[in-house]
Amino acid sequence: MVEMSRENLFNAAIxxxxxxxxxxxxxxGESYYISVASRVAILALAGVGLNLALGFGGMVSFGHAAFFxxxxxxxxxxxxxxxxxxxxxxxxLTIDGSDSTLTLWFAALLVSGLVAAVIGAISLRxxxxxxxxxxxxxxxxxxxxxxxxxxxxxxxGLPLYLRSSLPGLDLSDDLTFFFVCYGLLLLAIFLxxxxxxxxxxxxxxxxxxxxxxxxxxxxxxxxVKLTAFVFSAMITGLAGALFVELNGFVSPSIxxxxxxxxxxxxxxxxxxxxxxxxxxGAALFIVLETVIGGYTERWQLFLGVILLGVVLFARGGVIxxxxxxxxxx
Amino acid sequence: MSAAFIFEQLLNxxxxxxxxxxxxxxxxxxxxxxxxxxxxxxxxxMVGAFFCAWVAGETGSFWVGxxxxxxxxxxAGAMVEMLVMRRLYDRDHLDQVLATxxxxxxxxxxxxxxxxxxxxxxxIPSALATSVPLPGGGGYPLYRLVIxxxxxxxxxxxxxxxxxxxxxxxxxxGESDRExxxxxxxxxxxxxxxxxxIGAMLAGLAGALVGALQSxxxxxxxxxxxxxxxxxxxGGIGSIxxxxxxxxxxxxxxxxxxxxxxKLFALALPPAEANGYGAALASMAIYLLMATVxxxxxxxxxxxxx
Numbered sequence: 351m352v353e354m355s356r357e358n359l360f361n362a363a364i365x366x367x368x369x370x371x372x373x374x375x376x377x378x379g380e381s382y383y384i385s386v387a388s389r390v391a392i393l394a395l396a397g398v399g400l401n402l403a404l405g406f407g408g409m410v411s412f413g414h415a416a417f418f419x420x421x422x423x424x425x426x427x428x429x430x431x432x433x434x435x436x437x438x439x440x441x442x443l444t445i446d447g448s449d450s451t452l453t454l455w456f457a458a459l460l461v462s463g464l465v466a467a468v469i470g471a472i473s474l475r476x477x478x479x480x481x482x483x484x485x486x487x488x489x490x491x492x493x494x495x496x497x498x499x500x501x502x503x504x505x506x507g508l509p510l511y512l513r514s515s516l517p518g519l520d521l522s523d524d525l526t527f528f529f530v531c532y533g534l535l536l537l538a539i540f541l542x543x544x545x546x547x548x549x550x551x552x553x554x555x556x557x558x559x560x561x562x563x564x565x566x567x568x569x570x571x572x573x574v575k576l577t578a579f580v581f582s583a584m585i586t587g588l589a590g591a592l593f594v595e596l597n598g599f600v601s602p603s604i605x606x607x608x609x610x611x612x613x614x615x616x617x618x619x620x621x622x623x624x625x626x627x628x629x630x631g632a633a634l635f636i637v638l639e640t641v642i643g644g645y646t647e648r649w650q651l652f653l654g655v656i657l658l659g660v661v662l663f664a665r666g667g668v669i670x671x672x673x674x675x676x677x678x679x
Numbered sequence: 680m681s682a683a684f685i686f687e688q689l690l691n692x693x694x695x696x697x698x699x700x701x702x703x704x705x706x707x708x709x710x711x712x713x714x715x716x717x718x719x720x721x722x723x724x725m726v727g728a729f730f731c732a733w734v735a736g737e738t739g740s741f742w743v744g745x746x747x748x749x750x751x752x753x754x755a756g757a758m759v760e761m762l763v764m765r766r767l768y769d770r771d772h773l774d775q776v777l778a779t780x781x782x783x784x785x786x787x788x789x790x791x792x793x794x795x796x797x798x799x800x801x802x803i804p805s806a807l808a809t810s811v812p813l814p815g816g817g818g819y820p821l822y823r824l825v826i827x828x829x830x831x832x833x834x835x836x837x838x839x840x841x842x843x844x845x846x847x848x849x850x851x852x853g854e855s856d857r858e859x860x861x862x863x864x865x866x867x868x869x870x871x872x873x874x875x876x877i878g879a880m881l882a883g884l885a886g887a888l889v890g891a892l893q894s895x896x897x898x899x900x901x902x903x904x905x906x907x908x909x910x911x912x913x914g915g916i917g918s919i920x921x922x923x924x925x926x927x928x929x930x931x932x933x934x935x936x937x938x939x940x941x942k943l944f945a946l947a948l949p950p951a952e953a954n955g956y957g958a959a960l961a962s963m964a965i966y967l968l969m970a971t972v973x974x975x976x977x978x979x980x981x982x983x984x985x
Contacts (some may be wrong), residue, residue: 410773472970476977479716479772479916483908484973490905491966498959607905611780618777648792654784661778662766 361626365536366533368394368629372528384524385596386502386640390633391531392592397628398538399585404614405623406546407578408558412482413469413489414586414613419605420465420492421458421587426510426600427502428457433512451516455591462587463580465492470579473571486607493605507601514595521595531592538585539625545581546625554578586613619660621667630668683815689931690936694823696930697830701885703910703922704837704905705878711917711983712853713873715764716772718779720882720907721900722786727883728890728899729794732801741804741891747878748887756879760872768871783901791897798896801887822886826888833881834923841919848873854917854983906933909965913972915979924980932968936961 368390375383383434396418403409431438431447439445448454473484497505521527545551556564557571564571594600603609612635620627627677638656642649664671706720730751735744749890759782767775802808803822810818841847849870851862861867861882886900914921941957948956972980 370730404773410776412776472974476973479710480912480973480978482772482776483714483916484969486905487909487912487966487969491963494962494966495959498955498962500955607901611776614773614777615780618773622773648788650784651788651792654781654788656779657781658763658785661774661781662763665774 366625372525374561376525381524384528388528388531388596390636391535392589393616394629394632395535395538396586396589396613396630398542399616400613401628402542402580404577404617407554407575409575409579410482411485413485413609415605415609416489416492417462417466417583417586418590420603421462421590422594422600424457424461425454425591426508426594428454429510429512429514430508431545449514451514452512456586458591459584462583466580470576470594474575489607489610493602496602496605505602507599510598543625588593619667621669624669627667627669658667683813683817686813687819688934690819692931692934694827695934696927696940697827698885698889699906699910699929700923700926701830701833703907703926704883704919706907707911707917707919707922709875709878713768713871714851715768718776719782721904722783723752723756723789724900724903725881725883726755729790729893731887731894732799732890735801745887748883752883753876753880757876760875766977781808784982787897798894801891801895803891824913829888837919909969913969913979915981915983917983918981921979921981929965932964936964
């Protein structure tokens, strides 16, 4: 990895910048920008999750909002029950609500991982365009489930009145919350680095490039891809839990297919298969939204034009543009 | 539950099914010939509906509006093909998804810019605003029957176009070997633009016809787009026959699920819960259908090229 020093330098700069923004905002007393930075970190985390499936495993999932939303709902629903003092489930075993952050995160990881195992097991039987559309359709299925079940607010969503508590930290403090998100983001990037660098990661990348060869050397591609898909969904699910905590609100909009598209944009804008790409992508997206949104309410039009330009003319994303040639494929 | 109610629901299923077919046929044609996955197909549906509603409002004639909607959608399709899609044919599906997703953003915001944020309303032509008596009592809106007729005519027209005309021959040839038909002297760029415009026109037709049943608003194409995806995934991407069967299946499952599932649940549960679970399951039913079909046949019911 040493020969890629230009990209490494760039990565360090990105990570530093994301850290500097909220610190500066805190020093100036602009708490709004701290929560903007938290949003960037959380959305980037969702992108890091997708990047594992999309960038390294070649699985173009157009349904990652499902995992983001499930993580969010898992955390939100437990927190809602904790506020109400009721139990989520009484039979066959009792599951009470909870306001412990770690429990909420665990629930988000568990739910998104389990559902990803089911969705992945069916979807990975297919490939190419079929895979794109199936993941999209499964995400829609979960979206409509959330919309039509009245117990947790249905279409209107559910406000959460309870801040979860992490031992030793006060998450209701904006800056502390940012550091937690930022820490998890770096941890997720570090874990992806280790995973991709491992024997498993080699098999995964080989599955992207040539499944037949992978089978020929005695490794079945299906379990490798499914495992990566589940890990990918869990990281995105955790991001969903953080997002709900940040907003104090959970609604079906975090399951919508627009969000799936946006998470994909974070990955591609930054550069597919670049470890720090999602941070650049998410940051750029939020900056464009904030800056153009400040001038005109038609910011989506300009965002669309810029995105189209990136896809058509800047292959390899922003990091590819700034840090040199695209990776070999 | 009377026979008339069941018959009405079956007609509703058919109406949804044929409209989904008109939508899905364009999508699957474009994929079959150019290998392109086009998320902006729903935007062309929206363009058709908006131009139809606008022109019908100005001229007072639904049919003039319908013509305008078709022309506008086809023109928008041809323009998009020449400006954007052409650069995407030899890219991977990921780039296509992202580029066409960007197009959705552009189309949505552009439409809001041109037509304003308020939804438009499109009236059913007065000659069709009556209902036809159903066997067993009750009536059925004539307009919906006309939609069904339009859908069936489109299916027949597409069949004739593809199997009997010179253009259809070139389309079929383009599906199996695009270099070869280029070598045989067919102008491939024009063919692609034409195919894309036909697909766009079909989407515009669906949008304009359905626009009279609901409000014409920004983003109206997106739920339909996803249903059309489900249809072509079930039918086998690239297969028009598959799109037809898939569309009818999805129409049936979706409409009947919404009409009858909650009654089925009511046999075992109290009414409020039965309604809740019935609605939830009904909205998921087509996706469950899709998952079942794919678990059984990963390339859809009528796979193209093996």
